[in-house]
Amino acid sequence: MLRRLESTTVSVKEGREAGESPSRQASQEFDDDEDDDVYDEQEEVETGKVAWNVYLTYFKSMGLRNAFLGLLLILVSGGFSLAYSIWLSLWTGDEVFVNNSTESVKQAAMEKYLGGMSALGVGDISAVLCFTLAAAYCFCEASSNLHRTLLSNILRAKSSFFDVKPLGMILNRFSKDIDVVDTGVGWSVVYLAWTIIALLTSIGGILYATPFFVIAIIPISALYLYIQRFYICTARQLRRLSSKASSPIYAHFSETLHGCQTIRAYKHQERFIEDNRDKIEKFNVYRYFDDSSDNWLDVRMTATGGLLVFLAATFCVVSTQIPYLKSHLTSSLVGLALTLVFDITNVLNGMVWTISNVETNIVSVERIKEYSEIEREADWTTDNKPSRQWPSSGVIEFSKYATRYRPELDLVIKDFNLEIHSKEKIGIVGRTGAGKSSLTLALFRMIESAKGCIKIDGVDISTLGLHDLRCRLTILPQDPVLFSGSFRDNLDPFSSYTDSQLWEVLSQCQLKEYVSNQPGQLTAECGEGGKNLSVGQRQLICLARALLRKTKILIMDEATAAVDLKTDDVIQKTIRSEFADCTILTIAHRLNTIMDCDRILVMSKGTIAEFDSPKSLLDNKESIFYGMAKDAGLVE
Numbered sequence: 001m002l003r004r005l006e007s008t009t010v011s012v013k014e015g016r017e018a019g020e021s022p023s024r025q026a027s028q029e030f031d032d033d034e035d036d037d038v039y040d041e042q043e044e045v046e047t048g049k050v051a052w053n054v055y056l057t058y059f060k061s062m063g064l065r066n067a068f069l070g071l072l073l074i075l076v077s078g079g080f081s082l083a084y085s086i087w088l089s090l091w092t093g094d095e096v097f098v099n100n101s102t103e104s105v106k107q108a109a110m111e112k113y114l115g116g117m118s119a120l121g122v123g124d125i126s127a128v129l130c131f132t133l134a135a136a137y138c139f140c141e142a143s144s145n146l147h148r149t150l151l152s153n154i155l156r157a158k159s160s161f162f163d164v165k166p167l168g169m170i171l172n173r174f175s176k177d178i179d180v181v182d183t184g185v186g187w188s189v190v191y192l193a194w195t196i197i198a199l200l201t202s203i204g205g206i207l208y209a210t211p212f213f214v215i216a217i218i219p220i221s222a223l224y225l226y227i228q229r230f231y232i233c234t235a236r237q238l239r240r241l242s243s244k245a246s247s248p249i250y251a252h253f254s255e256t257l258h259g260c261q262t263i264r265a266y267k268h269q270e271r272f273i274e275d276n277r278d279k280i281e282k283f284n285v286y287r288y289f290d291d292s293s294d295n296w297l298d299v300r301m302t303a304t305g306g307l308l309v310f311l312a313a314t315f316c317v318v319s320t321q322i323p324y325l326k327s328h329l330t331s332s333l334v335g336l337a338l339t340l341v342f343d344i345t346n347v348l349n350g351m352v353w354t355i356s357n358v359e360t361n362i363v364s365v366e367r368i369k370e371y372s373e374i375e376r377e378a379d380w381t382t383d384n385k386p387s388r389q390w391p392s393s394g395v396i397e398f399s400k401y402a403t404r405y406r407p408e409l410d411l412v413i414k415d416f417n418l419e420i421h422s423k424e425k426i427g428i429v430g431r432t433g434a435g436k437s438s439l440t441l442a443l444f445r446m447i448e449s450a451k452g453c454i455k456i457d458g459v460d461i462s463t464l465g466l467h468d469l470r471c472r473l474t475i476l477p478q479d480p481v482l483f484s485g486s487f488r489d490n491l492d493p494f495s496s497y498t499d500s501q502l503w504e505v506l507s508q509c510q511l512k513e514y515v516s517n518q519p520g521q522l523t524a525e526c527g528e529g530g531k532n533l534s535v536g537q538r539q540l541i542c543l544a545r546a547l548l549r550k551t552k553i554l555i556m557d558e559a560t561a562a563v564d565l566k567t568d569d570v571i572q573k574t575i576r577s578e579f580a581d582c583t584i585l586t587i588a589h590r591l592n593t594i595m596d597c598d599r600i601l602v603m604s605k606g607t608i609a610e611f612d613s614p615k616s617l618l619d620n621k622e623s624i625f626y627g628m629a630k631d632a633g634l635v636e
């Protein structure tokens with residue numbers, strides 16, 4: 001056990017010396033702070049003192065019963081190690097081997113001790129084996145549970161969360177932090193537990209041999225604790241500084257690579273090499289102190305270890321002068337005590353490294369925990385289930401409705417009172433930032449009401465579950481969203497339609513010819529985010545998806561802005577005919593596409609500026625809509 005522990009200690013130390021944990025931390029911080037002060041501040045908070053409930057979260061995620069079982073197996077293994085050492089000392093101290101005992105007595109004693117050793121060896125190996133299996137299971141369990149909670153929370157996070165958190169930071173939780181939880185946290189906690197148990201068994205062994213040693217143990221433990229605390233908070237800060245200083249090196253290097261041609265063209269190589277040197281120099285300053293702090297620790301640990309050995313040897317000598325202890329103390333016990341005290345030096349050194357390793361790694365659990373507790377959207381489903389046909393008529397009513405993106409921001413839609421009739425086609429216009437897209441988001445409850453309500457077919461949508469609401473509406477957003485996969489996957493992700501239905505909608509969207517010319521046709525790949533297609537084609541794919549779903553309410557947010565005029569015209573006609581019995585809200589830049597709508601909603605600064613039929617609005621030469629139509633050259 002002790003040998004195993006030594007190798008553990010060494011490997012932890014080597015990892016540390018090779019910069020394993022700092023580099024991990026460095027990369028975490030590099031990715032997150034990215035030359036941005038906001039990132040910096042957030043990282044500062046996150047890498048501060050880790051609260052105990054973070055450890056509890058980790059153990060809970062592996063299951064408290066599993067964690068307890070694992071701990072028990074470590075204790076059993078530790079117990080075997082101690083028993084092993086004591087058995088050895090009993091063996092070497094047995095008088096049978098020094099007295100003039102008969103050969104048969106010696107043989108019997110030898111068999112007894114060998115048998116005992118074998119039994120203890122088998123027990124130790126079995127405990128370690130069981131423990132390793134249990135640990136592997138617990139770590140997988142903890143990791144997958146933490147990942148699951150994180151994923152489900154991020155997927156259900158409020159949209160404002162994504163507005164304020166940079167994407168890189170979120171991805172970091174799923175990549176680096178999960179990686180550390182997968183491979184680092186569990187074992188570093190185990191190493192710590194092993195170290196503690198090894199320490200306790202060593203102290204137990206020494207106390208058994210020389211009870212006097214207790215006088216030395218207390219002050220020396222306090223000294224170790226002091227050195228350890230002093231080192232960890234200094235080293236943590238130094239590591240943070242050195243990892244931060246490494247960020248500009250990475251950033252400068254990647255910028256230089258990207259701008260290589262420009263740098264060469266303007267003959268600025270020297271300047272960039274000099275800049276690079278400066279940044280490395282700055283990094284080295286922190287790195288030097290970081291390494292020096294390790295050496296500082298080494299010196300103190302070795303000196304304290306030496307003091308321990310000296311005291312243990314002294315106590316053994318002193319014990320020989322005390323009659324009661326003298327009778328108890330044998331040469332084998334002295335041997336045991338000195339062996340253990342040598343080990344204890346390694347164990348205590350290892351403990352400092354493992355504690356700092358645990359502290360570094362557990363930060364990842366803290367970061368995952370933080371994102372697992374973010375505010376979630378409303379419930380996916382509620383008791384108030386809409387009927388299967390809802391919304392059968394497609395009447396939309398806004399009453400005194402107001403909304404904002406985040407509580408601290410201003411209202412983006414104010415005092416909205418509006419009724420859209422069944423099957424009505426509404427054109428929505430307004431200047432950039434007027435709140436048109438926000439209105440569509442409000443219908444899907446991507447942003448929640450601050451005041452008033454929206455009713456669809458008489459049902460207040462705030463009482464519905466989000467899934468029940470969102471699957472009954474269709475939106476063609478301003479930015480077309482496609483996933484990597486085939487045309488088929490993108491059109492019909494749940495495989496609910498036949499090929500002929502897919503070809504039908506593709507034909508309505510003027511895409512049939514394009515798709516049929518692709519190798520593999522419907523199974524041809526669209527590329528990551530649909531990058532094999534032009535923006536206009538992506539919009540058409542989204543439109544085809546909407547035509548397939550064909551819900552009673554369709555919302556189009558400049559859905560054909562990137563499509564040429566002729567195609568746009570054909571598509572608008574298709575939509576008018578295919579969705580003739582549906583309510584359609586069309587946000588448009590090109591006024592000609594909404595001229596045939598039943599009514600036009602002109603928005604201004606989040607309010608309704610005008611709402612009437614296109615004809616009435618155009619008749620009124622003072623209207624905003626008339627002005628817009630005039631600018632677009634649609635009226636004289």
Ligand SMILES: Nc1ncnc2c1ncn2[C@@H]1O[C@H](COP(=O)(O)OP(=O)(O)OP(=O)(O)O)[C@@H](O)[C@H]1O
Nearest residue numbers: 163405409412430431432433434435436437438439
């Ligand atoms: N995610 C967001 N967080 C905070 N404020 C936002 C967010 N998105 C939009 N806004 C604000 O809401 C207001 C309305 O924006 P919205 O996107 O609804 O305008 P729009 O009418 O669709 O404009 P455009 O014609 O340019 O698409 C703007 O003042 C904008 O700054």
Ligand SMILES: [Mg+2]
Nearest residue numbers: 436437438478
């Ligand atoms: Mg918009």
